[in-house]
Amino acid sequence: MQFRIDNMTCGGCARGVTKAVQSIDPQAEVSADVPARLLEVRSERPAAEIAAALDKAGFPAAVQG
Structure with missing residues (x-):
């Protein structure tokens, strides 16, 4: 599944979103x-659960088709 994260602008952000996803699914x-x-x-x-974890980490995400 794919998510658009408008405020992911650097490598630190990429590490943050990875950590957020892996916190609910290692x-x-x-x-x-x-x-x-x-x-x-x-x-x-489910995508909704991953999006919620990203949002909680400060990275609001939109599920992409």
């Missing part, structure tokens, strides 16, 4: 494309 595969502000996540958790 086995999640996370790939951040900072210039495009996109986050690709492979996880068994």
